[in-house]
Amino acid sequence: MHLVQNLPSDNHGDALGAVFEGAGRISVAVAFLKYGGAKIIGPLLEARLEAGATVEAFIGSDFYITEPKALTHLLAIAKRFEGFELFLADRAKASFHPKLYVGRSETQVRCLVRSANLTGGAMATNEEASLQAAVDPDAMLSTDLEAAFQRYRGDARFHELDDLVLGQYASRHKQAERLRRRLEKELEANLTSQFDLRxxxxxxxxxxxxxxxxxxxxxxxxxxxxxxxxxxxxxxxxxxxxxxxxxxxxxxxxxxxxxxxxxxxxxxxxxxxxxxxxxxxxxxxxxxxxxxxxxxxxxxxxxxxxxxxxxxxxxxxxxxxxxxxxxxxxxxxxxxxxxxxxxxxxxxxxxxxxxxxxxxxxxxxxxxxxxxxxxxxxxxxxxxxxxxxxxxxxxxxxxxxxxxxxxxxxx
Structure with a gap:
């Protein structure tokens, strides 16, 4: 067990590779997915899928931060591999905010419980801190992780991602981006003259x-x-x-x-x-x-x-x-x-x-x-x-x- 930070010798992209290595079953739950993160995790998942592993991924949509382009990238992989189940969360009162990555083999369960979302910056450059661990399949941590993903599988907020779900989300994301850019301009105009406490x-x-x-x-x-x-x-x-x-x-x-x-x-x-x-x-x-x-x-x-x-x-x-x-x-x-x-x-x-x-x-x-x-x-x-x-x-x-x-x- 050790702490992963985005240091030159130890970043989150490398840690994901270590967690997924040799895994026969992979589970991912993340609040935000961006294209930079999708490009990093995509090849790792493809490698395991080609080796016969199964993959499930639960992606959040709160605040419309998850990028349609990133979902498109992972959906293309899911269409090629039957063993890849990809789910997108509907908006709900409670935010979907976990960052869990689990790789299971017959003899070991490896996980990364992290502060970082699936974005390019979070993988390598942001100030992040995550805990990487490896335990036996019958350990309490393994049981807790399995229970968490069992809850996600039964949560009605999740829809299996297909082109219809993606198209609807992409439309909403576009509206949200337009409003966000307008708000950012107004904030910039109002805050540029604010007092610098220094x-x-x-x-x-x-x-x-x-x-x-x-x-x-x-x-x-x-x-x-x-x-x-x-x-x-x-x-x-x-x-x-x-x-x-x-x-x-x-x-x-x-x-x-x-x-x-x-x-x-x-x-x-x-x-x-x-x-x-x-x-x-x-x-x-x-x-x-x-x-x-x-x-x-x-x-x-x-x-x-x-x-x-x-x-x-x-x-x-x-x-x-x-x-x-x-x-x-x-x-x-x-x-x-x-x-x-x-x-x-x-x-x-x-x-x-x-x-x-x-x-x-x-x-x-x-x-x-x-x-x-x-x-x-x-x-x-x-x-x-x-x-x-x-x-x-x-x-x-x-x-x-x-x-x-x-x-x-x-x-």
């Missing part, structure tokens, strides 16, 4: 080279630490049964320091326009205070559960959106939660990652947010960021670095 390294190098940005990141970390103190203070107000005027003033002062730089406030959250809608939350102190208190608890959960818990509470508070609740969560747990806002979305879009452009609490579910968190965390790992504060800073810079310039004078 450019992230270039952008990150530019980012690191700017001393001002390094200082800004340090300021962001300091502000995040200060914001944590403010959030804890606001959350602590939830223990007060009835808010006094002083409590409400403390809440307003704390929220102001988080969301705004106007009126002497410190704008500890760095989301640019969060104050525009967030200021509405000042009119609902009790509910917003409770949101912070629940945020402290939710931040201990995983991204999907924690975000979803806070999202449901925030739905009833005017002025609170995705930006605010993710700032709350990120401040309480910067190693677990990413800030998500329009700038984040724009930066992700610039590097070819689809994200909601104007995320809303009703539109961005916990599952979707968790997926975005995972994406941003992968980016954080690429830039060797300590936590999501670093990722947020880089994405915010990337957004403005890649943002299209506004038209000048209406042009």
């Amino acid at each position: 450019r992230l390294d270039e952008y990150h190098a530019q980012y690191l080279a700017d001393d001002d940005l390094s200082e800004a990141l340090e300021k962001r970390r300091e502000d995040r630490a200060e914001a944590l103190k403010v959030q804890r203070s606001i959350a602590g107000l939830s223990r007060t049964p009835k808010l006094s005027r002083a409590d409400k003033a403390a809440f307003a002062d704390g929220l102001g320091n988080l969301i705004s730089s106007k009126g002497g406030y410190r704008h500890l959250w760095h989301s640019g326009d969060i104050h525009r809608r967030g200021s509405e939350a000042l009119l609902h102190p009790r509910r917003t205070i409770d949101l912070f208190a629940e945020g402290r608890k939710a931040a201990k959960l995983g991204p999907e559960a924690g975000y979803e818990k806070l999202r449901r509470i925030a739905l009833d508070i005017p002025g609170v959106g995705v930006n605010m609740i993710t700032e709350i969560l990120c401040t309480f747990a910067p190693g677990r939660y990413a800030v998500f806002n329009g700038n984040t979305s724009g930066a992700l879009a610039a590097i070819g990652v689809a994200a909601p452009r104007n995320p809303t609490l009703t539109g961005l579910s916990g599952a979707r947010y968790a997926g975005l968190c995972a994406t941003i965390d992968a980016l954080r790992d690429r830039i060797d960021g300590a936590d999501f504060t670093d990722a947020d800073a880089f994405l915010n810079w990337l957004y403005f670095r890649t943002k299209p310039a506004k038209p000048v004078d209406g042009k």
Whole structure:
């Protein structure tokens, strides 16, 4: 038993020859057959058929990848030898995807269980890996292989290949090829301008080279630490049964320091326009205070559960959106939660990652947010960021670095 790869000294074409050598009965099951593969396996099968062997081959047709020209090549051989049974699979809900090649003699069963389909590339040049084995006829592997092909023989999806079956398949294949070429052209047109992720390294190098940005990141970390103190203070107000005027003033002062730089406030959250809608939350102190208190608890959960818990509470508070609740969560747990806002979305879009452009609490579910968190965390790992504060800073810079310039004078 050994692993077959397409190495100069050991490729899949050679392995097939070894499996079929001396076999009195050959069984083949393969998902895709192309002309290059048919030309390789055809002579091997002919040699055994001329020696009196019997051959059965089950070919898949999923996605119309199997080539009519290849089927024609093998059908011509089958017409010459009574001992060659050739079957083509009909389309079904479940794909036909095995790659099995078995050669049986009286004393030995040889097989190749492989990743490679019957194509020219798979036989010699593709990166493939397959297991070649030889066992006694009464071994369990031999019995399992026989059972597999017995199932194929009884499967109603298979039709014995003749010119009628081939003609119908060839017609469908032609239509599929026309649609595939059209789709490939559209994909090529749409994807040629897509961001090459390798450019992230270039952008990150530019980012690191700017001393001002390094200082800004340090300021962001300091502000995040200060914001944590403010959030804890606001959350602590939830223990007060009835808010006094002083409590409400403390809440307003704390929220102001988080969301705004106007009126002497410190704008500890760095989301640019969060104050525009967030200021509405000042009119609902009790509910917003409770949101912070629940945020402290939710931040201990995983991204999907924690975000979803806070999202449901925030739905009833005017002025609170995705930006605010993710700032709350990120401040309480910067190693677990990413800030998500329009700038984040724009930066992700610039590097070819689809994200909601104007995320809303009703539109961005916990599952979707968790997926975005995972994406941003992968980016954080690429830039060797300590936590999501670093990722947020880089994405915010990337957004403005890649943002299209506004038209000048209406042009």
